[in-house]
Each structure stands twice: as structure tokens, then as C-alpha cells.
Amino acid sequence: MRADRLVAMILLIQRHHALTARQLADRLEVSERTVFRDIQALSIAGVPVYAEHGARGGFRIQNDYRLDLSGLRTAEVRTLLLGGNEGVLADLGWKHDALTAWDKIQHAIPAEQFSLAAETTQRFYVDETPWFNPVRTHPTLNTIQEALWQNRKLTLHYAKSARTVTTPTVCPYALVAKVGVWYLVGAHDNMLKVYRVSRIQQALPLYERFERPLSFDLQQFWTSWTREFETSRPLYEALLWIRNESYDQFIRATPWPICRAVPKGNQAPPPGFVAVQVMFETAESACRHILSFGTEIRAIAPLTLGEMVLDRARRIVAWEEDMAQSDQHVPRQ
Known part of the structure; x- marks a missing residue:
């Protein structure tokens, strides 16, 4: 709807202080000709919009102008209920509505608090996207x-x-x-x-x-x-010794339930180690996780887990030795 686009144009110019016709066209997904027509419509409607020439020029709106945006559209209201999660909003196709809703909220607050809102967005940002997250597609x-x-x-x-x-x-x-x-x-x-x-x-x-x-x-x-x-998930309980200096890293990297353990006898950890009980999902997941920490972790119980880790480590060493010997026979350029 054109009314929504005009409101969005006002909010965009006020947020960025000045935008060219090309920049407005890109953000609103319209042609530059449409932008010029909309600017003319805003001017006729009494919005104090003007063009400024030069390297930092573009369309501007007088600083003291405030748009009455007491009402939010239904589509904008529902985006606020999702807490501003960008990935979720993008998946649902609600990102544009979320941006206009946030703009309206920012411009509805008193002028003396507007700068605080702008400063807050420049000092705090919640990125809920996992590292190395591939582009998500949800065709259905x-x-x-x-x-x-x-x-x-x-x-x-x-x-x-x-x-x-x-x-x-x-x-x-x-x-x-x-x-x-x-x-x-x-x-x-x-x-x-x-x-x-x-x-x-x-x-x-x-x-x-x-x-x-x-x-x-x-x-x-x-x-x-x-x-x-x-x-209801299957659990595989394991007792581990972890070097003190690696304990915090292990806690951060382990998605399974962990608790400190106080084993006795030959299961008590030596100086420099701490004992923990971890509820892995399977023996395989336990073995892979332990190997990823190298010599920082030792599997204590069950005994079959320690044997599994040792066997896997020996196979890795043997494979690396075989590959190293094969490399010696590769002709060098």
C-alpha cells in the first residue's frame, strides 16, 4: 500500500538523516521515479522534506518534525511478540513489518529519549545466529x-x-x-x-x-x-578427569548435562584434574567429544569407554603414519 510506503519513507529519512533517491529506491524496493513521486506527495501533504545537494546530500526532513504513529498495523504488532529474533522474522517473511514497527516505536517516544534509544541500538546487539550457520531454506x-x-x-x-x-x-x-x-x-x-x-x-x-x-x-x-x-532420550553416563585449566572450556563446549563428581579410590582424580559426571547420549558421542580435547581429558568409567577412546586414538595415529609414508613417495615439483 502506498500509505505504508510513505510512512516507511519518512521513518527511513529520519533514521539516516539523509538518503538519496537511489538509496530509498533500494530500501523500499521501488523505482527512483516512484521515489520522486512519493517525495512530491509528502511535500504536498505538509511534510517538511527537502533535497540537499553535495557529496553528503540527499532528501532530508526537518529535525523537529514528528509523525503521529500512535497505531501499529496488525502485521507489525505480531512481529513485536516474537522478541525481535531476526532469523525467525526472516523465515516467516515478517522482517519488513518488524523494521517499520520498530521505527514507529522509536519515533513515538519523547524527543529527549529518542537519542537514548539510538545510542542503545549502537551499544547492544543480540545476534542469535549460530557460528558458520548455512543459509536456511524452509520451502514448506x-x-x-x-x-x-x-x-x-x-x-x-x-x-x-x-x-x-x-x-x-x-x-x-x-x-x-x-x-x-x-x-x-x-x-x-x-x-x-x-x-x-x-x-x-x-x-x-x-x-x-x-x-x-x-x-x-x-x-x-x-x-x-x-x-x-x-x-526420554537415551543416556550414557561417563566419569571423566579434566585438567583444571581446560574445565571452563569443557563446560562451554559440552551440550550434555554435567555435574561435579567426588569419586573415591582409584577413580579419584590426581592433582591438577577435576572429576565430572557427564550424561552423554551415546558411547559414540562421548568418544568423539573426548577425543576433541586431546590430552586434556581422560575417560575413567565405564572401562569400555576408555578402551573405545584408546582404540580410536590408535587408529588415528596409524592412519596418519600411513598417510605420511605415502606422502614420501609422492614426487615433489
């Missing part, structure tokens, strides 16, 4: 989102495993983003189920609608489901 997310709003049933092509694809018909109740991973909460055969969105190969909307139960509480369900999921 838009279809699922539309079905959510319309209370329309979906038939999913869901990959339960590499070899098994099921086709449940689901009443979609909610979407949940947990650390950047999307999950669909829905009813299938009168039971609430959770589906990982990345495993949904297809989501086919049906004409049939469903009635969303008034008793469904998303936060309560998700808290209960995650707790049950965590407690």
Missing part, C-alpha cells in the same frame, strides 16, 4: 504458516528417517522455533504431535478446515513436551 514454511492462520488441514510428506516417509493428515496448531530449528505442533489421529519442519518434504493444504481447541496452550504444551523429550 509459508504453506504451513498460511494453513495455521486459516485453520486448514495439511497432508504432510514427512521423512521420519532416511528410508521412511509417512503421509499424515495434520491439524496445524502452531509453529515453534527452537534455537533456529522450526517445529510444527499439530493434531494427528486426535493426538498432539511435533514434526521437525526440515523433514517435511511437502505440505499439501486441504479444503477441509478444523476447529482449534480453546483449551490448547502452546507455551504449556511445549514446555511439557520438551521436558518429556529430554528425559
